[in-house]
Amino acid sequence: MNHKGMIVGIDKKSKNTLFLPSSMKREGLLSAAFGTKVVKCRVAFSQSLEKSALLSEDLFEELLIPHKSRADFLIHGQTVHIGPLIGVFTAGFTSSPSRPLRDRTAFFSKMLSLHEQANGYCFVFGAHQINWEEGTVQALIYKENSWKRTAVPLPNVVYDRLPSRKTEEVPLLQQTKQRLMNDYQIPWFNPQFFNKWDIHKLLEKNSLTASLLPKSVLHPNAEALETLCSTFDTVYIKPADGALGTGIYKVEKTDAGLSVKHTNEEKTVVTAEYSDAASFMTSFKENNDPSAFLIQQGIDLIRLDGRPVDFRVHTNKNAEGKWTVTAIAAKISGENSITTHLATGGEVRTLAELYGDPRERVGMMRKLSKAALAVSRVLNEHIEGFIGEIGFDLGVDHSGKVWMFEANSRPGRSIFSHPKLKSVDYLTKRRNFEYASYLSERSITAPEKLWR
Template sequence: MNRKSFMVGIHKKSENTMFLPSSMKQNGLLYAAFGTQVARCHISFKKNLERTVLLSENLFHELMIPHRSQANIIIHENTVFIGPLIGIFTAGFTKSLSQPFKERSLFFSKLLTLNLQSGGYCFVFGAHQIQWEHGTIEAYLYRENGWEKKTVPLPNVVYDRLPNRKIEDSVLLQETKQRLINEYQIPWFNPGFFNKWEVHQLLEKDNRTAPFLPQSILHPSVESIDALCKSFETVYIKPANGALGTGIYQLTQSESGLTVKHTNEEKSFTSIEYPNSSAFLAAFEKEHDAASFLVQQGIDLIEFQGRPADFRVHTNKNASGKWDVTAIAVKISGKNSITTHLSNGGTVKTLAELYDDPKERADMIRKLSVAALTVSRVLNEHIEGFIGEIGFDLGIDQAGKVWMFEANSRPGRSIFSHPNLTSVDSLTKRRNFEYASYLSEQAIVAPEKLWP
């Protein structure tokens, strides 16, 4: 098996032939493949080719290769595979080719541009773009002149970028996903949003990760609120499927009663006094289904300039399918805020901005990386499907202990608005394409490793 990167182009003076460098010569090659499209052809070897692979124009079009590009070549058994062909699965399409995904169009254009530098082919698609009877997709590709549509085969691998839980749960999208996985054996990574409580239960049962978890109880009750408020200075109530810091309540017990702070839809903060937890819970249950919330121990976080701070740590699988830490940023709470979320007035800093001492900074990186990689590996062992990236919200208390507040399978990217985090922003995206290439290759040469 060989795997190398080449410029894939067209040879106009031949028919139904693929030309490979003579250094790759081997007998018995009969087929060329691109995505799920396979064509029988003549394989020829040329001495004057080095980092180029050429296909007859009719073969190039039969395989539905959308354009000339740098791509990987994998030779396995009697077939030459060109790729990877990566499909990014999403929803929320418009009829505008200038902004086919509304405000997310810029994000996807940058993502696909980055893939062009990495090699292979990448496109965006949704359930409605698949022509099942032909095994093809009306794909959205981003090129020098902007967005364009091309018909391509079903991909080697799918990178899931569905925007929210509600869309993810739609019957059509779930059926589409299962069909591509089960009928076509296409690896699908980042298969779904995490549920806070389910993740907590998984990690709580494992001795490697249990020490990182704040005490948490599903479905707040008067008894659970009173018990935690008695043990800890602050207590939080959070939605099990929340995002961006919305719907979080901070509870503080005093002799006069219970002080409750929370963020409303306008992102302003309110503080209400209740005589006891029973009065608070009665008011809370008028607005929320308490069964979908959890009550959690508050942590006395380290502070910067008098404001609590925690850390966003990104982990990604790399080209070998192994976990790496790709980004670490500090999130500092906004004025009067109960969380460090940017949407609630928080700010982002780099570790270098807050830790002048290289030794202190290295120690912080080590602590956070050990925790993030440990949790990544444990989640990977217990959650079905292929996970390619996780965004962690980690905290460090005044005693130096690391805590994990949240794990996000579709991590937000607001921290990368910091000008000094641009390079790691690109790295986190590039790792997703590296992992996609790894999955694509494994599905070809060693599928038993992916689906034991």
């Protein structure tokens, strides 16, 4: 029995009591829970309450509820669960009261402000904020335009927002994740960054997704590069664990050999000529480990004013745990850039800006959505853990065929700088909280199905 969006208040006259609306009346209720903390209490019912619940002040404090809010009330067994209590896991904390997460502070404050419009409680935490003996977290909460730290129970569900692959590999963070999942059975979603090659191998085994993949070869060498350059007009050499378009080489075959473009640390495109693949690979190995890269077929993408266009498509699970498309935006390559990334001069456009004809716009939307949802479902079926969101880089060639270049488990949000994408920015974030609520409820009511 789940009652959504009830106001949580305090009753100062009673002791160790939870008051619920009479419409929720049920015999045999013995305790209240918030996060992983359960407290035995008296459960009473009142006709004067409709969409609200009251906790005696001592019960409110013992459950470590940080403030009054709107929450879901889930009755399961003999316990009333108040929540959900969602923990956002990250790293890189400071002691600054106003910038506790350095440059990412604004991102997290917007995230937690958004959750104020939803049901339940949300906080940010890291490995060092957990008190394992007491089963509590020194939570970072954003309320009324300011940050505060307060103790809360371990959460019902964890949303992983670790900032980088390097951070993700820190042993303490891995141990914390495993302990919360294994010892406390807390669902943890978006548990890892994707590896491009692992994703490629997984998708090429499935008939629904194999046709979306450009030809790719792991561990570049002269022979493989020569073969692909002879087959395709353009190929790209990409880091298997790269992000934001860094470390990418564009290679084109010419009458004199190979022309290679690369964006340096100053975000400037540098062009070099090589007599053949072997000479390029000799130079490439001086600054790179080939085992960390892959070669990928270049696609002759549709263009706008002569500049290549690809698409960012976001998918999110909703309150029923089903995949949905939440955002689609076009990315147009910058002048002389080798990718469409904003950091190298790319531009974001809405589909409405790109396609004046509504039928053409809807057709492209359906085509991209179909591809993104197909890949989302295949990845979800074969990757261990709970995946709640994916950001896809998709391309469309001149024949109308869709290609998938990348799938990102923690997608960047640069496309949402476009003023007309603010509403879908909100939607993608809201879906994360909806999915967190879904995981929280399932972990209480049917854990055997969730963890099978």
